[in-house]
Amino acid sequence: MSDTPLVDELEKGPWPSYIKELKRMAPRKPAVADLLKIQEVSFKEKKTHWKHGGIVGIAGYGGGIIGRYVDDPKKWPNVEHFHTMRVNQPSGWFYTTKALRTICDIWDKYGSGMTNMHGSTGDIILLGTNTPNLQPLFDELSAHGFDLGGSGGDLRTPTCCVGPGRCEYACFDTLDFIYDVTMTYQNELHRPPFPYKFKIKASGCTNDCVAAKGRSDFSVIGTWRDSLRIDQKAVKEYVDGGLDVQQLVVHKCPTYALEYKGGKLELARPEDCTRCMHCLNVMPKAIRPGIDKGATILMGAKAPIMEGANISCVMVPFIKMEPPYTEVKALIEKIWEYWDENAKNRERVGELIDRVGLPTFLKAIGLKPVPQMVMAPRSNPYVFFRDGVDYKLELKK
């Protein structure tokens, strides 16, 4: 009879089993053998057996390692320390097998052999090693061209979608932009200088495959300013293939901007199009983004702690995204300066905006208010005319 009957249950079933993965490592990694036992006990007792992290790290770095200790080291001595190392992933999670095998070999030498490919933020997660191994592990990773990701009150590892590497929807070079900001802000990434975490994520279009709008303080979303492009020959191919263009494309356009007449699909009211991507998603062969491409910058997304969850809101309706991204970086730095000066401890930038109000925040970072930033103007009469009235009505003739 197995001593881990509950855990063994999860080896069954069609979905790949993490228990099988743990069992592959357990014979040669005593830490993983303990981990399996802990999982069994957690299943039995319905609770975790990990303690708060202590401060552990790498010389010269303030983040990148999550300290982790088991609550009963006598019972599970091989995981007394079980720290995590976050390793900064390459843009778009592209790898050569040589690079991956190198990481595997180094991790085999210094750690549990268990990983996440990847963690929620995007890093390569090396899950479980002890304190003495941390520095040599880092040294060898560094010697092979890898570096740490973020943790704590710093710039968290920036992430992006596959972008121009594979996707026709990409309205800017997400891979290059994310690599560029990661390299520019190595200090902010490695030595926590901020009141709390700051996440930058970039998606090449508003389908948002890295969920930037849902979880990053600074979300860069590809879009275009002119009209989408329609290839009538490809439209006909879709129609001949049985696609109901009227029902599934025209009727489902949220702004009724499209028309399908006489076998032709037209953007009849381009000024109504909100570039939502629905028609492109249904007919990627026939409809493409416009030519004048760039990005919308939104800000403030976060999980609930502590004032409630946010989805990012528009700050810059359109910006060209070309290296060296001077304008975007200037904006990021202005935001950091204001946030650093004004935030409370552990206050995300979105919460700071909520506390001081968007008008104050805009003034501080030097952005002009535009209607694209709001769903509607205020409905209450409580306007602060602090410095007198800075408004003069001039009607266009």
Place this chain on the structure above:
Amino acid sequence: MPAETDIGPPDFKTLIPKVVKDNYGQWKYHEIVKPGVLKHVAESGDELYSIRCGSPKLVSIDFIRDLCDIADKYCEGHLRFTSRYNPEFLTAKKGNVEPIIKAVQKLGLPVGGTGKGISNMVHTQGWIHCHSAATDASGLVKAIMDEMYPYFVGEKTLPNKLKLSLACCINMCGAIHATDLAVVGVHTKIPAVIDEKLGALCEIPTTMAACPTGAIRRHPDKDIKSVTVNPDKCMYCGNCYTVCPAMPIANPEGDGVAIYAGGKVADARSMPKFSRLVIPYIPNNPPRWPEVTNALKLIVETYAKGGRPYERMGEWIDRIGWERFFSLTGLPFTEYHIDDFKFARTTYRASTQFKW
């Protein structure tokens, strides 16, 4: 010699396959050839096939080496991962697609996760690694994905894609607050206060400030360097435990999961929206959490039946109304579902328009 610092990640340009380098930014369109197989065509006429497969996220180095063996054999040593942990094998050769699928399936990995179905479930660490987990992550996800498997491999389809996620506490490291269907670990009992440790381990003002509802106060006895928790104000977020280890909140009797539905981040058709509470509490029941998997199946199947083509879960619910969501699924609606936190009023119905 000390290791070099701040070298940053490897430059992606040194890691992308030749067909990507040759056609960088010049992709024209794509199609889903079959579940798990994407074909991207470039302006040049070059083709790129991506074979996507499932992964348990928590994997061994031997798993990665297995993937590398396939990529060495068929993909000139190149592969990538998606934002939902799916490994993808990339090849310019159409003839390699079937051999890759066979090799992947031989490893026991499903090929799929594309189009109108369910891709891999984004999740956190749970009892395998996290101190603040109210439920497990990898175990619960394995149990859920075993049930959702037909939607991953394309045996069953849905009106549109359905993104599943799981966070093992309300810190929500998986940012589950904007996904179609989400499972969140919740505590339902107030934290313990270990008076004899608190003074030494925690800074009292920081601990008090960590509470979103002001439920934490200094201990009334000045000689005791500790705090008290007002049970009427505490909503079990665990933020105090994050800053103060002397306030453990895990409680096997009270911990469990809540289920949220209808969120999204994409702007296609409708704007991004928050996921909303549909089931406030299900106790933990490892290793397979049958009550959770059954509830998720019920919601997915109700959406599969009622959703119109291209409607995301949240768009289907917006069309039919939350009142119909509860009547169609048969899930009970209770006082717990009505918001009483910060933006509560925006969720109250200021209209006589509703359905039965």
